[in-house]
Amino acid sequence: MITTLARRALTASVLALLSHNAFAQETFKIGIVSFLSGQAAESFGIPAVNGAKVLVDAFNKGQAPAPYNKPGIGGMPIEVIYVDEAGGATKQVQELRNLYERDKVDVVVGYVGSGDCLAVAPVAEELKKFLILYDCGTPRIFEDNTFRYVFRTAAHATMDNVSMARYLKARNIPVKTFNLINQDYAWGQDSRKDFILSMTNLYPDAKAGVDQLPKFGAGQYGTEISALMSQPADLVHSSLWGGDLQAFVLQAGPRGLFKKSQVVLTAGDHVLPGLGEKMPDGTILGARGAYGLMAPPSPLNPWFWDLYSKANNVYPVQAPYRMAQALMGLKLAAEKAMAANKGKKPSTEVLAASLRGSEWMSPGGKIRMALSNGQQAIQDSAIGRTQWDATKKMVVLNDIQRFDAECVNPPLNVKSEDWLKSGFAGAKCDAKPAAAAKAADKKPAK
């Protein structure tokens, strides 16, 4: 008995030693911060984390398509620490410091909330550590500050409302009056302002009517819907998202708001899988990029679509795409830096130089780090119109139109608000004909 015990102990310790050796191999440590609880979890945080999980797994196994087919990052296995973004900006500043200094991560990829982004960016800069903001929308990050080690691999929120206004104009949708309903906090207030300015440029005679700003998380919109319908307008604009948007659609749909006015939802794609048939047909919506059903044709998108859908039983909407483009950009930049450094992990300075101004292909199209000294990305966007497809049992998007990055993002060295007020001076839009109704070569979800 004792010998069996001794033998087991020996085996265990040998295995422990061996596995310790295996993990003693250097890893590329990434801290991923997103909402794992609270109202943004279901719509943005958890899908992004799920996207990260399948992607990192594929990267480590070397199963991603070229140019992402090297295992790990430059051969180094990727190790991820997930942190919940909930709890407020104060907590996030502490958590970021812990990630860099206690957990010794090489890079942090994170942040959905604009307030959190604004709070953590200077911290990373002060610590001279590498930070990628993958999701937050406010243009203020790089317009109010300059950074060397902070990057945003997705276009900011100005693109959403400019694309929406341009879509309406390109489709010749008549808008003489428009109502607005947005959440009363920075995101909603900024979206509302951006849309009104964009409409002033494209529909100079249109008048804004009812302007509702319900509390974030209100969930009950009966009164607001009455107000929107008692002064009906041609268009109802909303940047509502998550549970609030779902509640709004469920409450406004039966009351006929979507029939009385054309409803446009600038960030609405993420509610489609859940709402399904409940989403009224003909709603125009955006995904804050060319994502999901509106992704452009490329070999990357069907691969990513399948990879995500198989693991999560639902097709990917905007959040996992944005996470994917961040990780892909990081992988390429790091591998380029490592190649020049004999395969060793690059320093923050070298990694930053590598990512700055770079461009890469992602499932959502080409990402170009073109603004703010090469640290702010621009990308194409897409807008589409919903329709319930009874045979596929899902909502599909028709009349999809994609907009060039340089058409809907401000040009170099121009602040977003100034650009909007100048009438989109410098925007490069060639009159694209109405894009094909079926978007890209992705397989429909089961």
Add this chain to the structure above:
Amino acid sequence: MNLALTIAIDGVTYASWLFIVALGLTLVFGVLKILNIAHGSFYALGAYVTATLVSLAASWALPPAMSLVAMLLAAVLVAVLVAPLTERGLLRFFYGRDEVLLVLVTYAMFLMMEDLTKLIWGANPFYVSEPYGMFGNIDIGNQTYVGYDFMLVALALVVGLGVWWGLNRTRFGKIVTAVIHSAEVASSMGIQVSRVYMLAFAVGIFLAALGGAFTAPMLSVQPGLSVGVIIISFAVVIIGGLGSIEGAAIGALIVGLARALAVHVWPVAELFSVYLVMALVLMFRPQGLFQRIQARKI
């Protein structure tokens, strides 16, 4: 259409919803002297259990009317299973402590229940919207309303009258009132105060869960549901007077109408109209509009 009528209808429908949700809170405070921050969590629990039961009913191909029964059942289940557990297993240890301390205990409960519901039901949203269309639409003027909202008004009346009748016209109600006035004296009269506490808490939780159950068809049931109702329920019961049922009704009406007025006439003010009313009431009539006069012990 007449703006005043729209505001009145919106105010009353919103107030009915508020009343159902907030009534349990005021009851629990009145009897147990606990201002229950976790009230929103029980509301969310009611919504989640409803989602499970209604989808069960749908999968058994039961007629749509059964979904209303399912909602009622969900609230009962929450009250019967969760309330005794919480009250006996947790709150009991903190009785007699400072009121504010109990508020913190309920805050801890709220935190715990957030994660527990997420562990049980996951983070994905549940939709249980079939019942929402059960009562068709009603056209008043040029506005279309959903019949379900008016059903809630009826439900609020039923619930309010039921609780009032239970407190004022039944023997048990009189016992509860005695405990509300003075638990010490009631206990010395032979009333089993702990049993009263448990039952009152159960009824309070039932009402919270009922609110959640009947709200579930109107929105998507997901994490974060509880946070939206906590502050607004507080406002209602503070305005009406803690522990008073008529107060909860009037408080709900005031908040509902104030909000409807703000939304239709001055949307900018909507965000803090509720807090402002709450602060004003607290400043000029802190016991609320209907609070019972309590003798102060020297």
Add this chain to the structure above:
Amino acid sequence: MTLSALLLRALVVLLVLAGVGYALPSWMQFMLTMAMANGLVSLGIVLLMRGGVVAFGQGLMSAIGGYAAALVFLNWGITDAVLLALLGGISAMLITAPFAPLLARYRGIFFSMLTLALSMVGYGLLVKTESLGGSDGFNMGRVTLFGHALADDEVRFGLYATTLVLTLVSAVLARIYFLSSRGLVTRAVRDNELRVEYLGGSVSQTMSLNFVLAAFLGGMGGALAVMVLGHIDPNFSYWTTSGEFVFVAILAGSQSVVAVMLSSLVLEMVRSFSSAYFPNTWQLALGIFLLLVIRFMPLGLGSLWSKTENPSEKQS
């Protein structure tokens, strides 16, 4: 304890903590600094708790102090850390002073709810004010210390030391205040207001003064927090933030000032480690911790070593 003994003790603590802090890694220095800044806000609550009321509005005080410090930094070019901290405290004090006599009239749950409501009104106002960044808030740069610009490797310890000194000074002053006649009257007010009035004390004046002092501490704590974080947003004034300050005060109990700082640190650590080990269930972990504390520490941590008060008094 005599004044000189108290001062000596404080000096020793200062030297020990400064020395220890110097040796700690940067993330721990940050955590300790935040714990102390938050501890100051909670100290304000303890001040009021000794009078029998629990303020749920200290978040608003810290927000006022924080926004004041940040705005002065950005617009008037005052960059000295100590000056900004004091300015934060003074601005909170000035804004509260007109309302203090009004607020001093309320007790119990109503006082708590009123302060909560006012704090939420403040939150609403801040969210709507786009020039202050609305709900996203805004950033603040690096502070200086007595005219000396802080280099990258000095800033962590510089802020830590500043906060440490200010905290200790406040702690000593608080202790002196607790033992002063006004401080003792506060305790009497908690036990029985009517008798205090009959004996000639003024309940209203005492509570107003307490309120104003608590506001000062809250504002100073908020200003320090902003300097350490480099960012401020309306969440400082949200009811859950105030709730955490109250929790720390309750955990500490009203006996010992040191307990307040310790409790603040404990909360920071529990939050941080819950988040690291339970990323999906940190709220559950935090809730359980809160319950255990409230259950098993009825008089707070301070009761572990303070025996100056009657243990059979009404529990806090």
